Amino acid sequence: MVLPVTLSIAAAAAIVNLWLALRIVVGRLRGKVMLGDGGDSRLAAGMRAQANFVEYAPFVLILMGLVELSGGARFWLWVLGVAFILARIGHGWGMARPAPNIGRAGGAIGTWAITALLAGWALGIVYVANAAPVTGPTIIRIDQ
Numbered sequence: 001m002v003l004p005v006t007l008s009i010a011a012a013a014a015i016v017n018l019w020l021a022l023r024i025v026v027g028r029l030r031g032k033v034m035l036g037d038g039g040d041s042r043l044a045a046g047m048r049a050q051a052n053f054v055e056y057a058p059f060v061l062i063l064m065g066l067v068e069l070s071g072g073a074r075f076w077l078w079v080l081g082v083a084f085i086l087a088r089i090g091h092g093w094g095m096a097r098p099a100p101n102i103g104r105a106g107g108a109i110g111t112w113a114i115t116a117l118l119a120g121w122a123l124g125i126v127y128v129a130n131a132a133p134v135t136g137p138t139i140i141r142i143d144q
Contacts (some may be wrong), residue, residue, distance in 0.1 A: 006065040009081035013057050021048035051094035063118035070125045084114045
């Protein structure tokens with residue numbers, strides 16, 4: 001079964017991850033730093049932005065995939081998926097600017113909210129799927 005929403009958002013996430021990684025490569029080449037951040041605060045911020053992305057993206061993509069597989073509304077998955085990508089771009093952009101700033105804060109808060117919504121949605125699916133109507137005890141007669 002193809003999961004078009006999750007697959008599309010995963011592709012977008014891969015592109016965001018490449019963008020974040022390229023910024024690190026540029027910083028490493030600029031500062032001739034092959035390991036660590038070499039004391040360069042911009043490089044350290046870029047490394048942290050990518051690491052933070054890698055910390056959140058798997059949870060969001062796994063939750064999206066499982067919700068989509070369970071029949072979750074694709075429209076809302078699209079909304080949350082696009083919002084997640086925009087939040088991560090905002091966060092990555094904000095990490096390259098002096099803190100505090102709207103990109104960094106908005107990206108972090110947006111990511112937390114989206115993760116929480118997807119987790120709640122997933123739990124709701126489990127609860128509804130496992131909620132069986134109570135009909136009372138079943139009596140099996142063996143004398144007939």
